[in-house]
Amino acid sequence: MKILFCTGGSEKSENAIRVTASLARQLEANATVLSVGPSHDSVSKILGAEFRMSEVTIDTDRAVTKNISKFAEKGVEILKDAGISAVAKIARGEIADEILKEAEESDYGFIVMAAKGKPGDRRLLGSVTRKVLAKAKIPVYVV
Secondary structure, eight states, rough: EEEEEHHHHHHHHHHHHHEEEEEHHHOOOOEEEEEEOOOOHHHHHHHHHHHHHHHHHHHHHHHHHHHHHHHHHHHHHHHHHHOOOEEEEEESSSSSHHHHEEEEOOOOOOTEHHHHHHHHOOOOOOHHHHHHHHHSSOEEEEE
């Protein structure tokens, strides 16, 4: 069985990985840790027209890739510490869409994700989690 662990680098995401690591070990699962960052176009839009195709945009884009890679690698470390083999994967785009795309393209048994990533949100579930729950074709384990 394959499990897709999703992380945005938040403490809640990392805790979701920790909490479900024992389940993954019991299932003798192969694990993928996915982290998603904003698309290249989104970075350009955020910075504004005066920075498009500038060193600022390129450096910011590289920093985004570096951070989401770091988040995925941290998830892999957590799983490896629990005795689970895992690979890191990153994507760029709308977060829920990229999670759903990865889930559909591979043969995962289920998706693991935190209920929400942003602290202070009063809702039970974050917007990404709600969207994944509504559209996923496989079970989603929400921690």
